[in-house]
Amino acid sequence: MQEVIRIEGLECNHCVVRVGRAIASVQGVLDVDISLEKKEVIVDFEETRTDPGKIRDAIREAGYEPL
Numbered sequence: 001m002q003e004v005i006r007i008e009g010l011e012c013n014h015c016v017v018r019v020g021r022a023i024a025s026v027q028g029v030l031d032v033d034i035s036l037e038k039k040e041v042i043v044d045f046e047e048t049r050t051d052p053g054k055i056r057d058a059i060r061e062a063g064y065e066p067l
Helices: 013-024 052-061
Strands: 002-008 029-035 040-045
Touching (some): 002 052
Antiparallel strands (some): 002 040
16 A cells, blocks of 8 residues: 655755654555655555554654644
8 A cells, every 4th residue: 555645844865864764664664755855755555564644653753744
């Protein structure tokens, strides 16, 4: 399954690395593609192992706000 999430506060490459690591740490996440220009992330994940809520929680824990 794939989810597109806009992220408030995504401003620099450091932000991209931090958010990418946080999302990748969620069990069941298969791929993370972050666009700094669009301020969004596209996440491929196994819906039997995780859900968009857990991914959004990981983004919040990294210090950013998913929209």
